Amino acid sequence: MSHYFENDRNLKSEFRSISYKYDSFSFEFLSDNGVFSKDKIDYGSKALLESYLKDTKVSEKVLDVGCGYGFIGIVISKINNSYVDMIDVNKRALHLTKKNIDKYEVNARAFESDAYENVSGVYDTIITNPPIRAGKSKVIEILSGAYDYLKDDGKLFFVIRKDQGALSIKKILEEKYFIELIDRDKGFYIFKGVKKNG
Numbered sequence: 001m002s003h004y005f006e007n008d009r010n011l012k013s014e015f016r017s018i019s020y021k022y023d024s025f026s027f028e029f030l031s032d033n034g035v036f037s038k039d040k041i042d043y044g045s046k047a048l049l050e051s052y053l054k055d056t057k058v059s060e061k062v063l064d065v066g067c068g069y070g071f072i073g074i075v076i077s078k079i080n081n082s083y084v085d086m087i088d089v090n091k092r093a094l095h096l097t098k099k100n101i102d103k104y105e106v107n108a109r110a111f112e113s114d115a116y117e118n119v120s121g122v123y124d125t126i127i128t129n130p131p132i133r134a135g136k137s138k139v140i141e142i143l144s145g146a147y148d149y150l151k152d153d154g155k156l157f158f159v160i161r162k163d164q165g166a167l168s169i170k171k172i173l174e175e176k177y178f179i180e181l182i183d184r185d186k187g188f189y190i191f192k193g194v195k196k197n198g
């Protein structure tokens with residue numbers, strides 16, 4: 001069985017549309033087979049996004065790691081007028097993200113990158129619903145590695161379920177970030193880390 005983050009060219013396309021509303025904004029995202037949460041907005045991603053929007057009401061330079069079809073990054077860009085880079089390893093997800101960027105005419109860019117492999121520059125915020133199924137070491141690589149791509153005092157927002165090891169991951173990251181649990185929703189823990197300047 002292939003995982004949603006693997007590229008499977010033989011998987012037939014069946015485009016579909018996913019609705020999302022925030023305040024007066026309405027979105028219809030293009031989705032397809034072979035991407036994460038292809039039929040509906042993921043509950044954890046929605047909780048993460050909305051915690052971020054509650055926290056941050058200004059335009060920023062943002063990196064969305066593991067963007068899927070682009071839900072988190074595109075909404076942030078539209079609502080806060082932020083510049084957003086979006087990365088993923090799934091080519092089909094990136095194709096969808098590019099189509100969704102064009103549809104909403106946001107100031108954003110999507111490109112292939114395994115964690116930060118193809119990322120350069122630094123960001124005010126890195127946000128991620130990390131790929132738990134890729135394994136704990138990849139998740140730690142993404143969360144811990146964000147440090148090098150954040151400005152001084154930059155912020156890392158992420159979501160992990162309690163039963164997926166949220167508290168042990170928090171502990172590991174505390175060496176590099178001041179971490180706060182900013183929301184808890186149906187077992188999803190939303191964390192905000194502020195970079196400790198070294």
Ligand SMILES: C[S@@+](CC[C@H](N)C(=O)[O-])C[C@H]1O[C@@H](n2cnc3c(N)ncnc32)[C@H](O)[C@@H]1O
Nearest residue numbers: 005036045066067068088089090114115129131
């Ligand atoms: C939990 S999903 C979140 C998707 C999207 N942000 C959303 O909210 O719907 C994690 C995403 O990370 C991507 N991913 C998996 N391994 C990755 C890696 N090594 N580097 C970057 N992204 C990766 C997956 O393809 C998937 O789209």
